[in-house]
Amino acid sequence: MKTSVIAYVYSIVVASAAALVLSYLYDPSFAFSLFAVPGLLAFVAFFGAISSCRIQGSTFGEISFIPYLTAIVLYPSWSTLGAIGVGALLAEVAKPKTGIKRAFNVGQTVLAGAAALFSYALLGGVALQTDKAFQPIPHVAAVLSFLLVNTFAVATAIGLAEGKSIIKTWAKGNVAGLAYDAVAVLAVYAFARAYVDWGLWGILGFCGILVVLRFTYQSKHQLQTTNKELLELFVHTVEFRDPYTSGHSQRVRRFSRIIAQEIGLSPKEVEQVSKAALLHDVGKIHEIFAPILMKPGRLTPEERAIMELHPIKSAELVAKISELQDIVPAVRHHHENWDGTGYPDRLQGKEIPLASRIIMFADTIDAMTTDRPYRKALGEADVRAELVKFSGTQFDPHICAALLGSEKFSRIFDKNDDGDVYSLTQIIDAIRKRRHKTPAVA
Template sequence: MKASVIAYVYGVAAASVAALAFVYWLDPSFNSQLFVVPAALAFVAFLGAISKYRIQGSTFGEISHIPYLTAVMLYPSWSTLCAIGVGAMMAEMSKAKPFIKRTFNVAQILLAGCVAVFTYRALGGVSLQVDSSWRFLPHSAAVIVFLTVNTYSVAVAIGLAEGTGILKTWAKGSGKGFLVDVAAVFVVYAFGRAYVDWGYWGLALFCAMLVMLRFTYQSMQQLETTNEELLDLFVHTVEYRDPYTSGHSHRVKRFSRIIAREIGLTNREIEKVSRAALLHDVGKIHEIFAPILMKPGRLTPEERAIMELHPIKSAELVSKISKLQDIVPAVRHHHENWDGTGYPSGLKGKEIPLESRIIMFADTIDAMTTDRPYRKALGEAEVRAELLKWRGVQFDPQICDALLSSPNFARIFDKTDNGGVYSLTHIFDSIRKKRQRTPAVA
């Protein structure tokens, strides 16, 4: 793991401490009456952080930023920031994590809070407990800078780890969610105003609403995860028929994600490609393919003609699921060649859906990098040569050039790479494992 990532984490930690000292220097005063509720909200945020829920893999969701921001609005002071820091630290200490991850998570929250407090006060914002009137500019700016610092600091860590553009990483990883989170401008003000107008009853009511929102969103995520798992189960069932392609669809999905990300597709487009890649061969479950898939030798022309029907059968199956209508063309045409010699429709060039062109690469690469009865798996140099050989014939030349010219081409041959943007958990776990296997130097 790059030393730059480790240096960056400790740099963020130093910046957060310096920022806290600066906020204290600007106004070292302390009002115990104004501090009570922000301290309680920091504890609420702690409870939210320790009850976070799994979204997918090592990605988790939580709602702790709402109480943190509300605490800032109710008392924009260094003492509130200290309470936020303590709450974040308690949340990190509640579960076993690498020290460097704990450091980063606490530091980025504290740094974001410091910038939010400074912005809020610089634009004329005061404690809602002193003046509860709506001030659009300081309220909006404080929330936006908090979210920006929070998400951008994560994007920098990922960009340094992957060697990718930081702004591009932020836009792809947080851009869509960031626009949704901007709604927190109004939620935070409403939360603070509920306390000012109704006291602790208002605070309790709003906390209950946040808990309900949290469980609603968690249920939606769990339903989506269940649907994905059912699709995976279906794909595994199909692949049991062919002893030589076990895991094929998941590898094609992984390769497709890498290629799609490399040519600059958005997260939504990458997910679309990913799902089409996973399901591109499900039509092989049809009974007409069973005896051919089990045949050990070469196929006859008649058998090959039957096998060329599988994209159509796959598309027919996928089309029966209403939520998958948008990937039907991608599944149907994943065997079309750039020069028009493919099947089932003989499409040519950009007539072929972009997703299908990506899957063509991924499908062929998996065939080349998998051991077969008649040959061993090809290495990176041999795969590169084959892609160049069939550039403009089988493959889209622009995608081919972008893939082969990228240092991320090597990711295809890394079996531990899942094809996505690395999460912070992935990055920090890699750092920990590297340290564990690095021998001590006398």
């Protein structure tokens, strides 16, 4: 393990211990009658943590943060923070992990809890057990403080360990879940009020709801992951037939994501473009293309005519999957040219689906930046010149102008950029451009 990571973990542990001491010095009072339920919730969080579900690779999803935050708003005290630390420690001891990982997880949980506690108290929040009224400012601040400290602490550890940008690491892992974080604000208050209004039955009922939601989310996520892996396996099978396009669809997907982000599409729209880009060539698995794909020399006019059927075959295959109906037009028309000279339907201009126009850029860029038997891969300057040359004929001139005018055009040539990261600026730009659509996204 890197020295920087070890030093960072020690700093988190020291900071969490200091935060616990500071919370005691801030208000050393203690009331067992108010502490009992937060202490119980810390153990509820413990059981939630040890039953966490694997969602991807070595990443686990758990709902323990909701009981922790509920405990804080019910009784914002140093004793509650101590109970959170004990719950987190028990959860870590119950799992087969190294000591340094356990220390980090406990430390960052306590530190996030301290951030929530101080945010709540300093902004005037009082124990919900003594005042049932919703206190929006301290409540929202507490939840967001906990989530931000928690996620940034983890992102920093990953960034240091892997030598990656901490901001990009955080964005990749958390931007897509911002909506769920907003729901957590209400969930924490609902959980707390369930106890205040109905006592322990309220806690048991709400825990039951959380367990159901957890298993529902786990099942949905696993199904989505399985479907994604099956699609990628299918795409790899197709590409085995063509020795010169191995990894082509994955690269086109990456380029398409970057282009879609740069012209201001929303995360949902980017994901649609991404799926279409991944599947744009699956029709090549059809037997009529096999001998042509394996041919080493130039194609005859007859063979080229057959190859021009592959967008139709791809769209037909994609159309057989009910969840992918929205991307069928994007797949079918990814070889249409802006001036109407493309195929298969000779659409032109804005008749061509926006996703298809984006994939046209990505597909062509991949062809230009890949070594072929008859030429070496082109560099960024040559690719830029080719895009300018064919803007308005092959390519949408509005997208071309937006892409080439962006300072982040070079992202396409950075092999470490997987196209998944949305910066805060990109999120704001996407919102702004959806309100005032530019020609590039029309």
